[in-house]
Amino acid sequence: MPDKKKISQPSLRNLASGDVLFREGEVGDFAFQIVSGEIEICKFNGDEYITLTTLEKGALFGEMALIDKQ
Structure with missing residues (x-):
């Protein structure tokens, strides 16, 4: 069974x-x-x-770090 990681609540960063x-x-x-x-x-x-x-409003980035842990 794959490891499960808790997903934290979103937070805003200015x-x-x-x-x-x-x-x-x-x-x-x-x-x-x-x-x-x-x-x-x-x-x-x-x-x-x-x-x-x-990147502009709506763009998602950094998601690969969650997938390959780099």
């Missing part, structure tokens, strides 16, 4: 411009949905941050 939600390589255990505004998905190449995409 971010200001420039705030970092999580960094590449950190182990994640949350999925996020944008309620308002937008968030940039960036990659740091050693010298600067490069924006890979911008």
